[in-house]
Amino acid sequence: MKRTLVIAPGPTANGDLHLGHLAGPFLAADVCARYARAAGRDVLFGTGVHFTQNYIVTTARRLGVQPEDLRVRSAGQVEETLAAAGIRPDGFVRFGDRYVKTVRHFFERLHSAGKLRLQAVRFPYAPRTGEYLTDAYVRGGCPVCLADGCAGLCENCGHWIASGDLIGPRSTLDPDDPVELREEQVLVLPLEDHREALVEYFARQSATMRPRLAQMIEEILSRPLPDYPVTLPIAWGIPAPFPEVAGQVIYADAETIAWSMHCTALAAEHRGAVLAADDELWFSDAGAEVVYFFGSDAGFAFAVVGAAMLLALGGYVLPGHFVTNEFYELDHDKFSTSRGHVVTGRELAAEVPRDLIRFYLASTSPDFQRTNFTREALEQVTGARLVRPWNRVADKVATWTGRGPLAVSERSRAAAGLMLNRFAAAYDVRRFSLTSVAFTLSEQLARLDRWEVGPDDAGDFCHEVEVFLRCAGPVLIDLAGEAFPDPAIPAAPRAADTAPVTRITPVRLPRLAETGQ
Incomplete structure (x- = not known):
């Protein structure tokens, strides 16, 4: 290697x-x-x-x-x-x-x-x-x-x-x-x-x-x-x-x-x-x-x-x-x-959780042109695009914890593979972009937030939430670190040497505090 x-x-x-x-x-x-x-x-x-x-x-x-x-x-x-x-x-x-x-x-x-x-x-x-x-x-x-x-x-x-x-x-x-x-x-x-x-x-x-x-x-x-x-x-x-x-x-x-x-x-x-x-x-x-x-x-x-x-x-x-x-x-x-x-x-880390700082700096990263920081924008962006949607997603997962293993479908494995690919494209050093990472994170989190979860797709939902959080882990280091002591990112489900995920046991996920809390 x-x-x-x-x-x-x-x-x-x-x-x-x-x-x-x-x-x-x-x-x-x-x-x-x-x-x-x-x-x-x-x-x-x-x-x-x-x-x-x-x-x-x-x-x-x-x-x-x-x-x-x-x-x-x-x-x-x-x-x-x-x-x-x-x-x-x-x-x-x-x-x-x-x-x-x-x-x-x-x-x-x-x-x-x-x-x-x-x-x-x-x-x-x-x-x-x-x-x-x-x-x-x-x-x-x-x-x-x-x-x-x-x-x-x-x-x-x-x-x-x-x-x-x-x-x-x-x-x-x-x-x-x-x-x-x-x-x-x-x-x-x-x-x-x-x-x-x-x-x-x-x-x-x-x-x-x-x-x-x-x-x-x-x-x-x-x-x-x-x-x-x-x-x-x-x-x-x-x-x-x-x-x-x-x-x-x-x-x-x-x-x-x-x-x-x-x-x-x-x-x-x-x-x-x-x-x-x-x-x-x-x-x-x-x-x-x-x-x-x-x-x-x-x-x-x-x-x-x-x-x-x-x-x-x-x-x-x-x-x-x-x-x-x-x-x-x-x-x-x-x-x-x-x-x-x-x-x-x-100074900022003494007042704001560092995952929120990292997410906002990634969202406004000056990859290609000058960008700007304001405290008001940090509170608005992190609250609307990260904290509140994530906490709603974590609450949905919590309703399915303690019920034993849940089935994961082929459709969900394929969706997880696509999500992995989108994150990998933003992280890849040839086209590395913090703003692309933050955009992918926001879009995938919004998709999970919109999901109306029922008994038939609860396993799919929990599976994709886990894949999402592992992919977001390089930015959301404290959230992912609390949820998964092992930092490894799963290989794409369709990789030849990877056993397909067929069942998942949901675990209670940590919540995020907003900047003023």
């Missing part, structure tokens, strides 16, 4: 996770991993926190705390919030000596293989402080879409923005400081050297990529690919182990593959594996499939640069799927910790 490595790249360790984070990659990755595991597949799910972006420095400065303290505190908050939402990774990346060793070793291999080049690169520079300004340290206009933002990955178009290419760069550390452009020798990965292999790779990926990632890939491949910096002339980050760039650090956004390898190694070890190295699961002959879940603005770093690095080293599997998402808004405005416009997962 091919092992699946599900990865939700870690957020920057400069704060807690808000609902925008959860509704994007983290809930989707958790649901995907839960379904695949319940369906009998070998799955490792990893996430964590990214500790080396200089956004940690700028946030710490704004908050009046030390960057090291902020990143440790943020990691703990992220873990707590994931747990509050029922998101259960096998591995969680924290900053430590092992991580640093993994990153340095990865780039030492690229360096010794001759895949990195020393090159003069322009950076914004603040003469007053003598500092180069990269990523969070500098803002300006995106040279592709004109949106204002920091250097690095453009949140608007998804392209990578070299610091020296920003339009009208200005310092975020001190907006009144004059800024000029200066050249500095850094190590770069020439992406153009891997154009042919990247074109071939993304041609294979095009059928399953979501629109904004596909558009970004198409746009960047239509022009010369950039020389991507691997080291930067700043102080925050992992020190680069190369004498020709002494005093520089490894570019945080270039750590994507090393971070991912460390993440999956931690996940495997949590499940009892003993690995010789963090990259062991990524060797081509290991037979694993890598599936990424991330926001569309991270596509360049993980999809393009990540694939180029794996191609440069050779012998590694390339990611099989990229499941991206757009922004999730709060009251039709972007989540913003700095403006206090935010709701964290822990």
Whole structure:
């Protein structure tokens, strides 16, 4: 059986996770991993926190705390919030000596293989402080879409923005400081050297990529690919182990593959594996499939640069799927910790049952476009589409408990097979969609709610309710977990190696509480 490595790249360790984070990659990755595991597949799910972006420095400065303290505190908050939402990774990346060793070793291999080049690169520079300004340290206009933002990955178009290419760069550390452009020798990965292999790779990926990632890939491949910096002339980050760039650090956004390898190694070890190295699961002959879940603005770093690095080293599997998402808004405005416009997962989970949170976030998931969260809509949607219909269905099942085994017809077995297929289509990683999962869940629950149950079809009804709840289990984790300690999803009744269900003994099913209860 091919092992699946599900990865939700870690957020920057400069704060807690808000609902925008959860509704994007983290809930989707958790649901995907839960379904695949319940369906009998070998799955490792990893996430964590990214500790080396200089956004940690700028946030710490704004908050009046030390960057090291902020990143440790943020990691703990992220873990707590994931747990509050029922998101259960096998591995969680924290900053430590092992991580640093993994990153340095990865780039030492690229360096010794001759895949990195020393090159003069322009950076914004603040003469007053003598500092180069990269990523969070500098803002300006995106040279592709004109949106204002920091250097690095453009949140608007998804392209990578070299610091020296920003339009009208200005310092975020001190907006009144004059800024000029200066050249500095850094190590770069020439992406153009891997154009042919990247074109071939993304041609294979095009059928399953979501629109904004596909558009970004198409746009960047239509022009010369950039020389991507691997080291930067700043102080925050992992020190680069190369004498020709002494005093520089490894570019945080270039750590994507090393971070991912460390993440999956931690996940495997949590499940009892003993690995010789963090990259062991990524060797081509290991037979694993890598599936990424991330926001569309991270596509360049993980999809393009990540694939180029794996191609440069050779012998590694390339990611099989990229499941991206757009922004999730709060009251039709972007989540913003700095403006206090935010709701964290822990805050909401303290007031609302987490199955309802998971269902609503799935229903409004920003799979293909920006979507919105409001507390009023959560109460309305979960009450009308989940809580009240489910409780009516549970009450119907309760009237048939204690009466012994009930007959299940061929018609019901066929209907259950169709229901399984509809859920499987939404969960399948090639077309994975949380909104499709939530839609299928709502439609099937509404069908069961409309069922007028009598003595002749009570067994059919109870059978289809059980199949429904097992299929909904990756989203409704507490409801399904209370009803069925065994999380396995039944195989389609028509499968050749599956004994047909002919009788069922109904069990009393748990009820759901509404948000205000």
